[in-house]
Amino acid sequence: MAAQDRVGYWNKTRRLMFIMLGLWFFFGYVIHMFVTSLNEIVIFGFPLGFYMAAQGSLIAFVVMLFWFARKQNSIDEEFGVAED
Amino acid sequence: MATGTVAAGKGDFVSNLGRIYTIYTGGFIAFIILMAILSWLGVPNRIVGYMFVGFTIMIYAVIGILSRTMQVGEYYVAGRRVPAIYNGMATGADWMSGASFVGMAGTLYILGYDGLAFVLGWTGGYVLVAILVAPYLRKFGAYTVPDFLSARYGGNLARFIGVVVLFSCSFTYVVAQIYATGIISARFLGLDFTVAVYVGLAGILVCSMLGGMRAVTWTQVAQYIVLIIAYLVPAIWMSTVKTGIPIPQLMQGQALQGIAALEAAQGIVVGHATPFSHGGYNALNYFLLILCLMVGTASLPHVLMRYFTTPSVREARVSVAWSLLFIFILYFTAPAYAAFAKWTMLDLVASGLTPENIADKASWMFRWAAADNALVQICGKAAVDAAAVAAACAEAGVTNIAFANINLNADMIVLATPEMAGMPYVISGLVAAGGLAAALSTADGLLLAIANALSHDIYYKMIDQNAPTARRLVVSRVLLVVVAIAAAFVASTKPADILAMVSWAFSLAAAGLFPALVLGVWWKRANSAGAIAGMIAGFGVCLYYLLGTRYGAIGFYEMWSGLSTATPEAIAKYTELKAAFAAAAPDAQAAAYAALDKHAQTIANWWGVKNLSAAAFGLPVGFVVMYVVSRMTKEPSAQLQEFIEELRVPRGKTMMEEKTA
Numbered sequence: 128m129a130a131q132d133r134v135g136y137w138n139k140t141r142r143l144m145f146i147m148l149g150l151w152f153f154f155g156y157v158i159h160m161f162v163t164s165l166n167e168i169v170i171f172g173f174p175l176g177f178y179m180a181a182q183g184s185l186i187a188f189v190v191m192l193f194w195f196a197r198k199q200n201s202i203d204e205e206f207g208v209a210e211d
Numbered sequence: 212m213a214t215g216t217v218a219a220g221k222g223d224f225v226s227n228l229g230r231i232y233t234i235y236t237g238g239f240i241a242f243i244i245l246m247a248i249l250s251w252l253g254v255p256n257r258i259v260g261y262m263f264v265g266f267t268i269m270i271y272a273v274i275g276i277l278s279r280t281m282q283v284g285e286y287y288v289a290g291r292r293v294p295a296i297y298n299g300m301a302t303g304a305d306w307m308s309g310a311s312f313v314g315m316a317g318t319l320y321i322l323g324y325d326g327l328a329f330v331l332g333w334t335g336g337y338v339l340v341a342i343l344v345a346p347y348l349r350k351f352g353a354y355t356v357p358d359f360l361s362a363r364y365g366g367n368l369a370r371f372i373g374v375v376v377l378f379s380c381s382f383t384y385v386v387a388q389i390y391a392t393g394i395i396s397a398r399f400l401g402l403d404f405t406v407a408v409y410v411g412l413a414g415i416l417v418c419s420m421l422g423g424m425r426a427v428t429w430t431q432v433a434q435y436i437v438l439i440i441a442y443l444v445p446a447i448w449m450s451t452v453k454t455g456i457p458i459p460q461l462m463q464g465q466a467l468q469g470i471a472a473l474e475a476a477q478g479i480v481v482g483h484a485t486p487f488s489h490g491g492y493n494a495l496n497y498f499l500l501i502l503c504l505m506v507g508t509a510s511l512p513h514v515l516m517r518y519f520t521t522p523s524v525r526e527a528r529v530s531v532a533w534s535l536l537f538i539f540i541l542y543f544t545a546p547a548y549a550a551f552a553k554w555t556m557l558d559l560v561a562s563g564l565t566p567e568n569i570a571d572k573a574s575w576m577f578r579w580a581a582a583d584n585a586l587v588q589i590c591g592k593a594a595v596d597a598a599a600v601a602a603a604c605a606e607a608g609v610t611n612i613a614f615a616n617i618n619l620n621a622d623m624i625v626l627a628t629p630e631m632a633g634m635p636y637v638i639s640g641l642v643a644a645g646g647l648a649a650a651l652s653t654a655d656g657l658l659l660a661i662a663n664a665l666s667h668d669i670y671y672k673m674i675d676q677n678a679p680t681a682r683r684l685v686v687s688r689v690l691l692v693v694v695a696i697a698a699a700f701v702a703s704t705k706p707a708d709i710l711a712m713v714s715w716a717f718s719l720a721a722a723g724l725f726p727a728l729v730l731g732v733w734w735k736r737a738n739s740a741g742a743i744a745g746m747i748a749g750f751g752v753c754l755y756y757l758l759g760t761r762y763g764a765i766g767f768y769e770m771w772s773g774l775s776t777a778t779p780e781a782i783a784k785y786t787e788l789k790a791a792f793a794a795a796a797p798d799a800q801a802a803a804y805a806a807l808d809k810h811a812q813t814i815a816n817w818w819g820v821k822n823l824s825a826a827a828f829g830l831p832v833g834f835v836v837m838y839v840v841s842r843m844t845k846e847p848s849a850q851l852q853e854f855i856e857e858l859r860v861p862r863g864k865t866m867m868e869e870k871t872a
Contacts, residue, residue, distance in 0.1 A: 137859055141733075144342050151338040155331060155505065156498055162324070162486045172464025177484045180327035181546040182460065185334050189539050192341050192532035199346075200525055208862040210523045 136206040143202065147195055154184040154191075225292055232297075235270075236436050242266060243440075247637045256636045260399040263640035264647060267437055271430045271651065272417040278429050279421035283680050286423030286687065287354040287663060289520040293428055298526075299533025301431035302517045304438065306333075306538055308384070309391025309650030310713055312438060315542075316628075317621030319549035323483040325492035326549070330542050332501040334535060336508025341531035344509055345518040347732045347858055349527040352865025353519060355660075356512040356724070357668045362867060363731040364742040365851070367673050372746045374664045376723035377512045379754075381657045382698065383712040384513075388654035389415070389702040392647060398582060398626070399643040405703045411651070412699040419655045420688055423663075427655045428520060434648040439540060441645020445625075446544050449551040449632050463547035466554045473557040477614055483553060491821065499824040506830060507717025510724040513653075513660040524861035552628050557614055564612040566601035569594075575630035579623055588618040658698070662691035714823045715757050722829025723750035726837050734841075735855050741841025749833020756817070756825040764811035776819035785810055 158165075162176030170178070203209035224231070250259050284290050293301070311333070319326040353359045357373030392411030397404045418430040450459035453466065470483045487494045508514065517534075521527045564572060569589075576594050579586045584593035589612060592603035600612075609616055619627075626646065629638040666687035671678055678686070706712075726745050730737040759767040768775060768785070777785070788807040795803040820827050847855075857866060 133856060133860070140859070144733075147338060147342045151335060151342075155335045155338075155501060159331070159498075160494075166484065166486075170464070171461070172466075172468040174467070174484050176486065177324055177327075177467065178464075180324065180331055181463070182543045184331060185539050185543050188334050188338055189532070189536050191338060192535055193529075195341060196525075196528040196532050199528060203525070203861055208860045210525055210861050 132206055136202065136208060139202045139205075140199065143195070143198055147191065150187070150191055154187040158184065225294070228294065228297055232432060232436065235433060236440075239437060239440065243637065243641060246640060247635070250635060250637045256639075257401065259636060260640045260643060263644040264396065264400060267644045267648060268414045268651075270433060271414065274430045274433055275418040275420075275422055275426040278426035280423065280425055281681070281684060283683065285425045286684055287519075287667065288516075289423075289425040289428045291520055291522055293520040293522075295521060295526040295530035296533050297432050298428070298517060298521050298530040299535075300435045300537050301428045302514065302530070302534035303537035303541075304431040304435035304648070304652035305427075305517055305656035306514060306534070306653070307438065307541055307649050308653040308713070309388050309395075309646060311541070311545075312442065312646050312649035313391060313395075313625050314622050315625075316545045316548040316552065317619075317624035319546050320553050320619070320624050321621050322489040322492065323481075324486045325489040325497060327546065328492065328497050328500045329504065330545060332504025333508060334539060334542055335501070336505035337531055337535040337538070339505060339509035340514070340518075341528055343729050343733070345515060345531055346524045346527050346861070348515060348728075349518050349521060350524050350858055350861060350866065352867040354667050354867075355663050356515055356728075357664055358672075358867065359731070360727060360742070361668075361672070362854070363851075364727070364739040365847075366739065369727070369739060369743055369746070370668055370672065372743060372750075373724065373727075374668050376719065376746065376750055377664050378661060380511065380716040380720040380723070381513060381661050382694075384716040385654050385657040385661070385694075385698045386701045386706070387713045388650045388657065389699050390705070391650040392654070393702060394622075395626075395643055395646050395650065399640070404705070408699050408703045411647075411654075412695055414647075414651055415654045415658065416692065416695055418651065419659055420691055423684075423687070424516075424520060424659060427659055430655065431652045434652040435537065437648040438645040438652075439537070441641045441648070442541050442544060442548075442625075444641060445628050445632070445634065445638055446548045446551065448634055448638065449555065449628070450547070452632065453551060453554065459547040459551060460543055463550050466547070466550040469554045470550060470557060473554070473561055477557070477560065479614060483550070493819070495819065496821045496824060499820060499827045503718050503721055503824045503826040503830075506721040506725050506826060507719075510720040510728065511716070512664070512720070512724075513656040516660055516663070517656070548625065548628070552624055552631060555632055556617070556619075560612065560614045560617070565610065566597065566604045566612065569600055569612065570597040573631075575627060576617075578630075579627055583620075586620045586623045590616050591618075658691055658695055661694050662687055665690045665694070711761070711823070715825070718753050718757065718824065718826035718829065719750065721826040722753035722833050725830060726833040730834075730837060730841075732855070732858060735852055736841055736846055737837065738841050738844055738847045740844040741837045741839075744840040745833045745837025748836040749829045751829075752832045753825045753829025756828055757822060760815045760822045760825075761812065764808055764815040768811045768815040771815070771817060774817045775814050776816065777814035781810075781814050785814060 158179050162180070165176030165179065166174035168175040200209065246259055246262060280286055315329060318329060348359055351359050351362065356377060357370045360373040361367060361370035389408055389411055392414070393404055393408035396402055396407035396410055400407065402410060419427050446459040447457045450462045451457045454462045456462050467484060474482050481488050487497055518527045518530060521530050559573060562572070569576070576587045576589070577596050580594040587594045589600050590603040590607040590609050592599060594600050604610070604612065604616070626642060629642060666683060670686050671683050723746055726749060727742045731742070788803070788810055792800065792803040792807045817828065854866070857863070
């Protein structure tokens with residue numbers, strides 16, 4: 128693999144990593160900082176702030192990881208470094 | 212060759228996994244139904260309990276024996292042939308310990324919203340595993356986590372420090388698992404606790420000793436299936452009874468409404484859903500605990516090593532996603548479990564509970580209190596029978612027992628829920644089998660992580676590089692047994708701080724390993740000196756805070772009183788207790804010291820950070836020291852930089868080729 132390609136590959140990989148890290152920070156921390164105001168909203172009996180910590184963020188984490196696996200794989204294929 | 216049959220049938224086994232585990236799941240469900248019928252026909256509860264525990268352990272033993280191996284690659288990384296989805300299931304069982312299964316819903320019951328820090332921390336950590344660490348470790352092709360540290364940071368010093376961190380976090384964790392198996396066997400099989408611990412030990416060894424990672428992988432998949440069924444059934448049952456709809460996760464909303472209404476009616480001010488107000492979790496400690504648990508997840512060697520077993524880097528990434536999905540199934544049920552249990556209890560209290568009618572309404576409490584005084588307390592005393600409750604409540608001046616008068620231990624709530632909600636005994640047996648599966652599977656993974664580090668890193672890599680394969684595998688097995696017996700011995704002494712120690716494992720792993728692992732992949736400039744200094748500093752600060760605030764609280768407070776968030780009243784009380792200790796007569800000194808120490812533990816802290824979140828200090832220190840020392844010393848050689856380039860690219864063979872014959 129040419130050095131230039133390597134840099135390009137790593138830049139894309141790193142960008143994806145930072146996007147994931149940003150989403151992780153949002154669902155892991157930021158949203159729960161607003162729990163008191165979110166609790167004003169009640170859906171199906173769930174105060175929304177409570178819901179986000181009990182289920183919402185967890186669902187987001189699962190979806191994020193499947194999305195990440197696909198996305199990173201397409202980067203691998205784009206640069207021809209995927210495994211056979 | 213002893214492994215002939217299994218090795219030859221291996222291809223068949225992997226391609227038939229779906230069928231094998233479907234039949235297994237069907238068989239397990241049929242077994243539950245059979246037990247229900249037997250129970251209905253009048254077979255005593257005790258026999259049903261024995262059959263649940265005996266049957267499941269027998270299955271694990273059969274899998275363990277069928278998976279025996281004498282090949283190094285099979286023993287250490289299951290031949291790197293475990294498909295992503297099955298590795299995900301095995302990781303789920305590896306990850307969800309006795310504490311998750313038995314203790315999590317109970318913690319949520321008691322702490323309400325603030326307990327959700329555990330749910331968030333123990334799931335969100337997998338995002339870090341997937342994006343920062345696991346795929347790269349898989350590409351490197353390590354057998355153990357210290358293997359990677361040694362290759363990346365040139366030499367055995369980094370490897371040795373890695374082993375020290377690994378050992379200290381995994382050993383306390385495995386002691387807790389064996390303790391949990393002892394508790395469950397003692398309660399459901401009626402064995403003496405010490406005997407029960409060694410029975411649990413036998414169950415663990417039979418799974419892991421003969422087949423190493425290969426055997427552990429396939430038993431963990433089987434254990435996942437048992438534990439998830441055992442967790443979901445009571446939750447679905449409660450949801451159906453209470454709301455008529457068998458989806459506890461969804462109907463949790465209705466339960467929360469019910470709880471809020473009953474809490475308001477009973478004058479409970481701090482509600483279940485109120486944030487940052489239970490058990491000393493202010494917002495700072497809530498978020499720091501989430502951080503420590505997440506980062507710890509991404510650093511615990513027994514979790515990371517599961518991703519060494521996938522066939523490719525791509526599968527390793529997908530496998531992390533599957534792992535989280537399987538873990539998620541339990542973790543998003545836990546808050547519902549807790550809510551339904553709490554709703555049931557509040558209802559019980561609202562129905563007018565008094566010392567006179569408690570024997571009719573909730574006699575299950577007496578059985579648990581009789582098993583262990585600390586499990587159920589009413590009006591501040593162990594609720595062993597109606598007379599004890601009446602006496603305690605009369606003393607406290609309570610005529611109607613309020614919710615606040617009933618003190619349930621977090622660890623009994625899941626195990627007692629079937630009785631609390633009036634389910635048949637067969638569900639209790641199922642829950643016991645599930646709790647045992649959770650504790651055994653985690654213990655297997657941890658023991659293997661420790662034994663592999665000792666045999667592969669210390670014995671093979673550091674002591675005898677020419678050791679023949681057969682001897683390496685024998686050494687590995689002997690060490691596994693030795694470590695297991697040592698852990699069982701420690702567990703049988705019932706160490707007091709067992710649950711605290713489990714949480715410490717996360718902080719220790721996070722502070723000791725995370726910076727070195729992450730910067731090793733993502734920062735080429737990180738070098739040997741930086742990593743070694745960073746690991747020692749991070750781990751050291753973390754350990755100092757953990758031990759200092761817990762076991763040396765008086766000295767810690769005296770030294771750092773300027774940083775403590777103690778209130779003026781707490782400081783005054785401290786001065787008073789200290790004076791009392793100084794003035795105490797010789798025979799009263801021990802008691803005075805104990806009182807002083809107990810109080811000091813509540814105020815010995817830096818900026819009010821709980822002992823549980825010690826990595827809040829160790830982690831940044833580790834990163835900063837590693838950065839600064841790396842910058843101050845020479846950059847890694849061109850050869851090593853090429854190594855890192857190679858590590859970042861999925862294509863190509865694993866980088867560490869082991870001598871396997």
